[in-house]
Amino acid sequence: MNAVAALEVEIPALNANDARVQVTRWLADEGQHVAAGTALVTIETSKASIDVEAPSSGYLQRLVEEGAHVATGSIVARLHPRHEDYLRDARTDGRPATRPADRRAPATRAARELADAAGVDVDAIAVDGVVTRRHVEELIARRQECSNAMPAPDDSDPVAIAPRQLEFAQALEIAARRTVAGFVSSSVRAGPVVEFCRRYGAANRAAVVPTDVFLRSTAAALAAFPRLNAWRDGDTARIYRQVRIGLAIEVGGNVVAPALASPADLTIADIARWRLDASLRARRDPSLPATDATFSLTNLSDLGVELFVPNLVPRQAATLGVGRRSADDDPERARWVLGLAFDHSLVNGAEAARFLGTLTDLLERPSWA
Amino acid sequence: MSNAQSLTVAARLNRALQDLMADDDRVVVLGADIADPYGGAFKVTRGLSTAFGARVWSTPVSEAGMVGVAAGMALAGLRPIVEIMFADFLTLAFDGLFNHASKYPAMYGPGAECPVVVRTPAGAGRGYGPTHSQCPEKFFLGVPGLAVVAANRHLDPRKALATQLAGPGPTLWVEHKALYGAAATTTSMLSSEGWLCREFELGGLPAVAQSQVPIEDCDLVVVAYGETAHMLESIVTRLAIEDEVFCALVSPARLNPPDLEALWDLVRATGRVAFVEEGPEAWSWGAELAYRAGRECAAYLRAAPLSFASRSDAIPCNMWRESEVVLSPGTVAAGLRALARHNDRAVIGGH
Numbered sequence: 001m002n003a004v005a006a007l008e009v010e011i012p013a014l015n016a017n018d019a020r021v022q023v024t025r026w027l028a029d030e031g032q033h034v035a036a037g038t039a040l041v042t043i044e045t046s047k048a049s050i051d052v053e054a055p056s057s058g059y060l061q062r063l064v065e066e067g068a069h070v071a072t073g074s075i076v077a078r079l080h081p082r083h084e085d086y087l088r089d090a091r092t093d094g095r096p097a098t099r100p101a102d103r104r105a106p107a108t109r110a111a112r113e114l115a116d117a118a119g120v121d122v123d124a125i126a127v128d129g130v131v132t133r134r135h136v137e138e139l140i141a142r143r144q145e146c147s148n149a150m151p152a153p154d155d156s157d158p159v160a161i162a163p164r165q166l167e168f169a170q171a172l173e174i175a176a177r178r179t180v181a182g183f184v185s186s187s188v189r190a191g192p193v194v195e196f197c198r199r200y201g202a203a204n205r206a207a208v209v210p211t212d213v214f215l216r217s218t219a220a221a222l223a224a225f226p227r228l229n230a231w232r233d234g235d236t237a238r239i240y241r242q243v244r245i246g247l248a249i250e251v252g253g254n255v256v257a258p259a260l261a262s263p264a265d266l267t268i269a270d271i272a273r274w275r276l277d278a279s280l281r282a283r284r285d286p287s288l289p290a291t292d293a294t295f296s297l298t299n300l301s302d303l304g305v306e307l308f309v310p311n312l313v314p315r316q317a318a319t320l321g322v323g324r325r326s327a328d329d330d331p332e333r334a335r336w337v338l339g340l341a342f343d344h345s346l347v348n349g350a351e352a353a354r355f356l357g358t359l360t361d362l363l364e365r366p367s368w369a
Numbered sequence: 370m371s372n373a374q375s376l377t378v379a380a381r382l383n384r385a386l387q388d389l390m391a392d393d394d395r396v397v398v399l400g401a402d403i404a405d406p407y408g409g410a411f412k413v414t415r416g417l418s419t420a421f422g423a424r425v426w427s428t429p430v431s432e433a434g435m436v437g438v439a440a441g442m443a444l445a446g447l448r449p450i451v452e453i454m455f456a457d458f459l460t461l462a463f464d465g466l467f468n469h470a471s472k473y474p475a476m477y478g479p480g481a482e483c484p485v486v487v488r489t490p491a492g493a494g495r496g497y498g499p500t501h502s503q504c505p506e507k508f509f510l511g512v513p514g515l516a517v518v519a520a521n522r523h524l525d526p527r528k529a530l531a532t533q534l535a536g537p538g539p540t541l542w543v544e545h546k547a548l549y550g551a552a553a554t555t556t557s558m559l560s561s562e563g564w565l566c567r568e569f570e571l572g573g574l575p576a577v578a579q580s581q582v583p584i585e586d587c588d589l590v591v592v593a594y595g596e597t598a599h600m601l602e603s604i605v606t607r608l609a610i611e612d613e614v615f616c617a618l619v620s621p622a623r624l625n626p627p628d629l630e631a632l633w634d635l636v637r638a639t640g641r642v643a644f645v646e647e648g649p650e651a652w653s654w655g656a657e658l659a660y661r662a663g664r665e666c667a668a669y670l671r672a673a674p675l676s677f678a679s680r681s682d683a684i685p686c687n688m689w690r691e692s693e694v695v696l697s698p699g700t701v702a703a704g705l706r707a708l709a710r711h712n713d714r715a716v717i718g719g720h
Binding site: 005012013019055071072073106107108109111128129130132133 | 495496547550551563564565580581582583607609610611613615688689
């Protein structure tokens, strides 16, 4: 996201005699949004006190303390047009990120974005002047050449990788690099959900499966835990206004994840219909556009998987994986195993555990219409 | 000069004057209110009267008088440096420079050298109003026999002043007021800040080209002097980091007579050039150089040379209204960004 330049507030040279003035009193609070013309700070010269006014509107970032003596012409504050830039700058102590004397190697924004996406360390590139996007492209090309140049061992045969899978893996890699994931797990008696599906299906003449109940219950639980239905934008958490759960569906070697909007507002029968429809669509056209889901659900219980750690998806705070532990000697003892991976910058372990607890309760007592 | 580490431009000028006066008994300094304890309106001459006594003249408030006297002193063999308190007041000394000091060597031949240096603070940004904020050097650029030099952050004033005091004619030496408090620098300090620097000479005085990528890879050359060059440093940096528009910033000290061969080499290498100044637009330094660039580099230019300047209006006192008239960094940044993308002429010449 581009930073919009902040306006720097300078101490004016009020007369030819004073090289330094004293900052006596701030008249606006740190982080306060001020309008142009608002008095910001009182300064005192050898002759008089005057108020320095805001040259534009913006969020105030104060750079000096009351009582400080500063040289005329020095910058005592910044006015940020956008709050997110104020938050970012305030955290870095006001050092402007584009100053060449910064500790990091000077690199253009385009170079950093490409390096980030490709997993290249831009600070490791040594050039005269600034690192540009072209330098990063050249490094990537050189690395590609190196790996291409190595002869492949002749004990294996090539097979195409579905392009969506590679793309998705790349997106997951970026997400993994940028987030620290936590993982919590719990188990639920499988019986109640299985029994519910049977009864509900019969009563409503609908082919309802546990996945439909998982979608509905997860959405209901997310309503009580909005921070798990969120994403991280730099230093800010952004809570999605809608719940859209992406359901992982495997179609001919491809995994697609169509998103179901607001499952909590739908009946189980509606959800089942959507699921069937989404599977058919995916089968007909595996090149569906990337999902805009806010949360992800993968159910591998049918495949005999007991427990797995799902991957975090970019722009999602958490993702749920469902497995099943069967007990052949006593069907009543079969259990769903829920595994929740979550972004530790947005959600902590306790909150994740409480979410799972709520979800567990809902699945033990399914009563959806 | 390692001493430039913590010096302001004003302090470096002060030290240069001290050194010049100590090295050469012929150097004298004149001006209004320049003697101690006041030491000049911007403190550039502080300490000189204490150290050099009668060689420092605190004159009455008559610019015509002080420049006239200085011209006579120069004819008599002294090396006078005159301070005009605000460049806006140069007009009162115009005749002395235009019809006299600059023409003596041509009119009267050897023995009539007149190497007066007229130093003066110029420029806006302090809210000092219409008659204390101008950059009037452009009105002197066309005077035959009058050298015009602009101080900047990296110029070593001692060497440059010594060069100008060698004559044969007078020099108008402008110093932008906003530079006085700025940190003096050198190309090695600029390099340690991340700039790629190339030093060369334009008209016998140092010029520096600074850029974020090698000059041959730059999209355009932007030429500015004095404080405008300092202002452009942050614009050029931001354009490089945010937009990958790479400019080679050239800051000459010599404005007149224009000797620009080395500059045209850089313009031919990049194919685009812009001139930026704080003086009022039209009939300006940039307008003249844009014409010359078009003439010298025609086959290599990818776009018409551009000139950026202030609006041609009286400069208001009110700080916000002043910024509406005076050269706007935002306009310059947008203009340079647009210029960098301009490719409307086939490049016939090559290298």
